[in-house]
Amino acid sequence: MVIGSVGAGKSSLIRALLKDDREVAKTQSLLFRDWLIDTPGEYCENPLQYRYLIATSFDTKLLVLVQDATRERGYFPPGFAGGFPVPAIGVITKIDLAAANPEKAERLLRQAMPKGDCFAVSSLNGTGIDELRDRIDSLLQIGGTR
Numbered sequence: 001m002v003i004g005s006v007g008a009g010k011s012s013l014i015r016a017l018l019k020d021d022r023e024v025a026k027t028q029s030l031l032f033r034d035w036l037i038d039t040p041g042e043y044c045e046n047p048l049q050y051r052y053l054i055a056t057s058f059d060t061k062l063l064v065l066v067q068d069a070t071r072e073r074g075y076f077p078p079g080f081a082g083g084f085p086v087p088a089i090g091v092i093t094k095i096d097l098a099a100a101n102p103e104k105a106e107r108l109l110r111q112a113m114p115k116g117d118c119f120a121v122s123s124l125n126g127t128g129i130d131e132l133r134d135r136i137d138s139l140l141q142i143g144g145t146r
Ligand SMILES: Nc1nc2c(ncn2[C@@H]2O[C@H](COP(=O)(O)OP(=O)(O)OP(=O)(O)O)[C@@H](O)[C@H]2O)c(=O)[nH]1
Pocket: 004, 005, 006, 007, 008, 009, 010, 011, 012, 013, 024, 025, 026, 027, 028, 039, 040, 041, 042, 093, 094, 095, 096, 097, 121, 122, 123, 124, 125
């Protein structure tokens, strides 16, 4: 399940992971896409909506926390990943942009998930996407059937 703030690049990431070439539109509700679940950024920005993420996480094997490398702030509260029954990995998006600061993005992500891998990617030019897909694949195998 892929979560992160509004416009962080979750749907674009899913599109790149699935090698889908359809255009990405604003995500309005939970979307089950093949082996991935896309979520609206509002669910992560509004604590009243965390319940939807937590409820859905019981049907998942892995959380993917997305942080936009061009943002000044993080959107997950400290220790956020620890509130879920499944492990988390971090993904830093938009590293192709001049304004990207991946080191800062990783520091922000680490507040939410002290443990677990972090990957820096560009969904636009594909940097890091194959490595991320391989890593998710191996984590899902370890966690059981996909
Ligand atoms: N340059 C660049 N732009 C990106 C990248 N990923 C996403 N974007 C752009 O960022 C904007 C938001 O991307 P989305 O994938 O729709 O973001 P989202 O997290 O799904 O947003 P919500 O559905 O509103 O929660 C779009 O204009 C994308 O084209 C990236 O890796 N590089």
